[in-house]
Structure formats: C-alpha cells, structure tokens
Amino acid sequence: MTEHQEFDAVVLGAGFAGIAAARELKRQGRKVVVLEARDRIGGRAWTSRLGSHKVEMGATWIHWFQPYIWAEFIRAGLTLHEDPWLPPITIWVDGKPxxxxxxxxxxxxxxxxxxxxxxxxxGHRMELPYDLDSLDGAAALDDLSVQDVIDGMNLTPVERVAFRAEISVQMNALPEDVSFLSQLRWWSASGWQIGLMIDCLARYKVEEGVSRLIEIMAERAGLDIRLDSPVARVDQTGDRVVVTTRDGRTFTAGRVVTALPMNCIKNVAFAPPLSEAKMALSHEEHAAKGMKVLFQTEGEPTGHAIVAEPDAPLNLINPIRIEGETRIYVGFGADGQAFDPTDLDAVNRVLSDLHPDLKAVAATGHDWSTDAFSLGTWHMPRPGQNLRVAQAFAEPEGRVFFAGDYLAKGWVGFMDGAIESGLLTADRVEESLRADAA
Ligand SMILES: Cc1cc2nc3c(=O)[nH]c(=O)nc-3n(C[C@H](O)[C@H](O)[C@H](O)COP(=O)(O)OP(=O)(O)OC[C@H]3O[C@@H](n4cnc5c(N)ncnc54)[C@H](O)[C@@H]3O)c2cc1C
Structure with a gap:
C-alpha cells in the first residue's frame, strides 16, 4: 500500500488512553488519526459473549472513586450493574477445604x-495516592516485593491463605513478583478500607459492557480510527514524525502519542531509538500475566466462592451474575498458562479439584499474556518498577509522547488510569504544538 497522509498528531493504540488522548486533541481542533492493531477498539477492555450472556474478557469493574472512568460512564448514560456478594466461601488451607x-x-x-x-x-504508609514524588522512602518501599512484607507478618494459616489469595487476585501475579508499592498505591486510592477496596475493584460494572462505553467516547468525538493497522515503525525526521504500519502505509504528523501497553512498546522500531530506560522496562515487562476465566453453571442451589493459595490454577472464584438457575462465574489465577479457559474439559478438571459439586456447562477467557498487542493483563509493577517507570517516562522523546494505564498517577493498571494519562498527555502535546506555532 502507498497511502500517505498528514496529521497534527498520530495516536498509536485505541485503548482508553489512546481514545481519551485523541478525543482531547480533536477538541482542540487538531487533525488526529488513531492507528489500532486489532479489528476493534478498546484494547484490554473487550466485551464478548459466553453463550447468550455478555461477559467482560478484560477490564470489568468501575467505581465512583475512579474519577475519570466514572465521568465517562455518567456522560455516556449507561447502566450500572451490581455483582452479587460472595456466597458461602470455601477456603483451602494446608490442602484441605x-x-x-x-x-x-x-x-x-x-x-x-x-x-x-x-x-x-x-499512619498509612501512603497517604496521597496521586503523590508518589513526595512519598518518604518510596524507593525502599518499591524495592520490596509483596511477599517480602508478608514474610514479616505473623499470620495464622487461614490468614495467610486468605490474604495471599486476595492480593494475588488483585495482582494477577505471585506475591514475590510484585512491588509492595504497587499494592500500597491501590490501598491508598481506595481509602484504606477493605470494604471500599472490594467495591472499587470488583463490585460495579457497566451493564452494556465496557466496549460500548469506549465506543460511545469514540463515536461522539467522531474520531478517525484505522483498525487492523499494527504500527511497525516511528521515525522522527526534522520537525515531523513518520509512522509506518506493518503493511507499509505511512502517516506523518507533528506529534505522536504512543498509547500502547508498556510491554508492547519494544515491538515498535523507533528511530532515533527510545531511551535505554524505557526499552529496558518494556523488555522486563510488568508482572501481571495471570488467568481470568468466565464460566457458566446450571441448577446450583447456593453457588460457591472458593479461595485457594496463589499457586493453585485458580485462587479465587465467585459468581458475578445469577439469572434463574444460571450462574456466571469469574475465576482468577496467577498463571495465565495454567490451563486453556476456552477448553471446557480443562476448566472442569480445575473446578472439580476445587469443589466436587462445581461443573461448568460453558467457559471462555482470553490469553492476554501471549496476545502480541497486550503481552499481559493489567499493569502491575515488579519490585523497583514504580519509580523507574515514573522517571523513565516523565519526558517525551522529541516529538513522541507516551500514555497508558502504566503512567497514571492514581489508578495505575485501570481504565481510569489509562484515561487520566491520555488526557494529561494530550494537554502536553497540545502545549508543544502551540509552542511550535509561537
Ligand atoms: C483480564 C483483565 C481484567 C481487567 N480488569 C479491570 C477492571 O476490572 N477494571 C479496570 O479499570 N481495569 C481492568 N483491567 C485493566 C484495563 O483493561 C487496562 O488498565 C486499560 O484498559 C488499559 O488501557 P490502555 O489504553 O492503557 O491500554 P490498552 O487497552 O491495552 O490499549 C492499547 C492499544 O494498543 C494496541 N496496540 C498494541 N500494539 C500495537 C501496535 N504495534 N500498533 C497499533 N496498535 C497497537 C492494542 O491493540 C490496544 O488496543 C483489566 C485488564 C485485563 C486484561
């Protein structure tokens, strides 16, 4: 293909960060195009189906403590669905339920x-979730793993399983692989209370689906989005940046917003190359490469919630929708490769080890970790990565700017954080375009 077009800004990636950034720039009167590798927008937010039921393969829950996504939800005029609370819980301790x-x-x-x-x-270790810069001893907190801190706690066997399981679900990774500071940031953002944190993380969702929410954002802004357009190269030459897709189309602009997951940045060739610090982080990757499975059961009298150690294939399952005799469950585990969530037999083998009465009639999920356009689930910094990410991505590289859930000041690893970052980056891009014209 020989298509070549000129823009004020090219945005790479049509997730919440990219769509928020593009919308903001378009509102400033800029000519913007969004290049998206997939055949849909939304990135790690993707509403699909399990039989006749709508399910979220990726991002799901929202909360009014998450100001950016909540504002979008209210403006879109969509409906809130409340997931049911946990039914009777079975916890696996020392190999016994x-x-x-x-x-x-x-x-x-x-x-x-x-x-x-x-x-x-x-007092709270972290008082102000949006203010990492002024946190005393942030580097030392960041260097510790979640497990380092758990090792210093005097926990009973039940407490140990309950806490390690819950925190592993939040991290979609093992406690030894995640920075202590990553979880302090979540605890701080959700008001230092477990009830609030559970509400923020896993209680309320968009009835129509998160895909519909981001579609409304894009449609209302009238964005120019090119699907099936994976970007191969970004070349900065003089005062222009040339973006080349894998099929050879080129898009030239004054600025580029790279709104790709941190783990995917390494798969685009930048010239001049990005800083070593940025590339090192993209190659190391964040830690969350876990499992999310959705499955359906029929005719259960009470339903089940199950909690197990982080190294179990699933360490938490819970029903999220009950309609008559039908229950839709969600399950999380720290290893995204533990089994194939689309293989019903494999899912039932895992479930039967957790509870003899649990049997799925349908199951689904998506392997986000090997998906080349995500290479992981939600952004979850490893020990040391919180501060390194903040430092490495603080400045643009020439005319190339960055946005994504990993750059949020508040809700890192959430749709909310992706929007926050997209908006702030758009402001910086606009400022620099105005400086050009001055
Ligand atoms: C299983 C799972 C559960 C989650 N649960 C929640 C939740 O309950 N609540 C919540 O708020 N968040 C949740 N998240 C996190 C949430 O999905 C992300 O934080 C958010 O969607 C990230 O938005 P983003 O725009 O930064 O990145 P993405 O959504 O990943 O968008 C990046 C875009 O870049 C595209 N791309 C990649 N490479 C290229 C390329 N070379 N060229 C062009 N395009 C490219 C991708 O296809 C993608 O569309 C979950 C995520 C997963 C995977």
Whole structure:
C-alpha cells in the first residue's frame, strides 16, 4: 500500500488512553488519526459473549472513586450493574477445604491489610495516592516485593491463605513478583478500607459492557480510527514524525502519542531509538500475566466462592451474575498458562479439584499474556518498577509522547488510569504544538 497522509498528531493504540488522548486533541481542533492493531477498539477492555450472556474478557469493574472512568460512564448514560456478594466461601488451607463466613473472611483481610500497609499508630504508609514524588522512602518501599512484607507478618494459616489469595487476585501475579508499592498505591486510592477496596475493584460494572462505553467516547468525538493497522515503525525526521504500519502505509504528523501497553512498546522500531530506560522496562515487562476465566453453571442451589493459595490454577472464584438457575462465574489465577479457559474439559478438571459439586456447562477467557498487542493483563509493577517507570517516562522523546494505564498517577493498571494519562498527555502535546506555532 502507498497511502500517505498528514496529521497534527498520530495516536498509536485505541485503548482508553489512546481514545481519551485523541478525543482531547480533536477538541482542540487538531487533525488526529488513531492507528489500532486489532479489528476493534478498546484494547484490554473487550466485551464478548459466553453463550447468550455478555461477559467482560478484560477490564470489568468501575467505581465512583475512579474519577475519570466514572465521568465517562455518567456522560455516556449507561447502566450500572451490581455483582452479587460472595456466597458461602470455601477456603483451602494446608490442602484441605474448610468453610468460612464472608464477614470473617472480610475481617481477616482488613486486619491483614492494616498490618501490611502499616496503618494505625504510624499512619498509612501512603497517604496521597496521586503523590508518589513526595512519598518518604518510596524507593525502599518499591524495592520490596509483596511477599517480602508478608514474610514479616505473623499470620495464622487461614490468614495467610486468605490474604495471599486476595492480593494475588488483585495482582494477577505471585506475591514475590510484585512491588509492595504497587499494592500500597491501590490501598491508598481506595481509602484504606477493605470494604471500599472490594467495591472499587470488583463490585460495579457497566451493564452494556465496557466496549460500548469506549465506543460511545469514540463515536461522539467522531474520531478517525484505522483498525487492523499494527504500527511497525516511528521515525522522527526534522520537525515531523513518520509512522509506518506493518503493511507499509505511512502517516506523518507533528506529534505522536504512543498509547500502547508498556510491554508492547519494544515491538515498535523507533528511530532515533527510545531511551535505554524505557526499552529496558518494556523488555522486563510488568508482572501481571495471570488467568481470568468466565464460566457458566446450571441448577446450583447456593453457588460457591472458593479461595485457594496463589499457586493453585485458580485462587479465587465467585459468581458475578445469577439469572434463574444460571450462574456466571469469574475465576482468577496467577498463571495465565495454567490451563486453556476456552477448553471446557480443562476448566472442569480445575473446578472439580476445587469443589466436587462445581461443573461448568460453558467457559471462555482470553490469553492476554501471549496476545502480541497486550503481552499481559493489567499493569502491575515488579519490585523497583514504580519509580523507574515514573522517571523513565516523565519526558517525551522529541516529538513522541507516551500514555497508558502504566503512567497514571492514581489508578495505575485501570481504565481510569489509562484515561487520566491520555488526557494529561494530550494537554502536553497540545502545549508543544502551540509552542511550535509561537
Ligand atoms: C483480564 C483483565 C481484567 C481487567 N480488569 C479491570 C477492571 O476490572 N477494571 C479496570 O479499570 N481495569 C481492568 N483491567 C485493566 C484495563 O483493561 C487496562 O488498565 C486499560 O484498559 C488499559 O488501557 P490502555 O489504553 O492503557 O491500554 P490498552 O487497552 O491495552 O490499549 C492499547 C492499544 O494498543 C494496541 N496496540 C498494541 N500494539 C500495537 C501496535 N504495534 N500498533 C497499533 N496498535 C497497537 C492494542 O491493540 C490496544 O488496543 C483489566 C485488564 C485485563 C486484561
């Protein structure tokens, strides 16, 4: 193909960060194009189906504590769905299942989190979620792993399983692979209370689906989006940047917004090359490469919630929709390769090890970790990566700017953080385009 076009800005990636950035720039009167590798927008937010039921393969839950996504949800005029609370919980401790009441489970988590994040006499370890720069001893907190801190806690066997399982679900990774600071940031953003944190992370979702939400954002802005357009190269020459797709089309602009997942940046050739610090982070990747499976059961009298150690193929399952005799469950595990979530037999082998009465009649999921356009699930910094990401991506590289869930000041690894980053980056791009004209 020989297509060649001129723009004020080219945005790479049509996830929430890219769509928010493109919309903002278009509102400033800029000529913008969005180049998206997939045949749909939304990136890691993708509403699909399990039989006749709508399910979220990626991003799901939103909350009014997440100001950017909440504003979009309200403006879009969509409907809130509340997921049911946990049914009777079975927790696996020392290889044996035992029942635990939800209130007791929640109290264990609150107590463990309070010790973990050192509230009480010494105050919260991180008071201001949006202010990493002024956090005393941030580097030392970032260098610790979640497991390093758990090792210093004096936990009973039940507490240990409950806390490690819950925090592994949040991280979609093992506790030894994730920075302590990553989880302090989440705890701080959700008001230092377990009830609020559960509400923020896994209670309310968009009935029509997150795909519909981002489609409304793009449609209302009238964005020029080119699907099936994976970007191969970004060349900065003089005062222009030339973006080349894998099929040879070129798009020239004054600025480029790279709104790709951090893990995918390495797969685009930049000339001049990006800083070593940026490339090193993209090659190291963040830690979340876990499992999300959705499955359907029929005719269960009460339903099940199951909690197991992080190294189990699934360490938390819970029903998220009940319609008559039908239950739709979600399950999470730290290893995205543990089994194939689209293979019903494989799913049922895993479920039967967790509870003899659990049998799925349909199942689905998406392998985000080997998907070349995500290479992971939600952004989850490894030890040391929170500060390194903030430093490495603080400045653009010439005319190439960066946005994504990994660059949020607040909700890192969320749709909210992706929008926050897209908006702030668009402001910086606009400022620099105006400086050109001055
Ligand atoms: C299983 C799962 C569960 C999640 N649960 C939640 C949740 O409940 N709540 C929540 O808020 N968040 C959740 N998230 C996280 C959320 O999906 C992300 O934080 C957010 O969608 C990231 O937006 P983004 O724009 O930064 O990146 P992305 O959505 O990944 O967008 C980047 C875009 O770049 C495209 N791209 C990649 N490479 C190229 C290339 N070479 N050329 C062109 N385009 C390219 C991709 O296809 C993609 O569309 C979840 C994610 C997953 C995977």
């Amino acid at each position: 035992q029942g635990i009441a939800f209130e007791r489970f929640r109290q264990i988590l609150q107590d463990c989190w309070s010790v973990f994040a050192q509230d009480g006499e010494t």
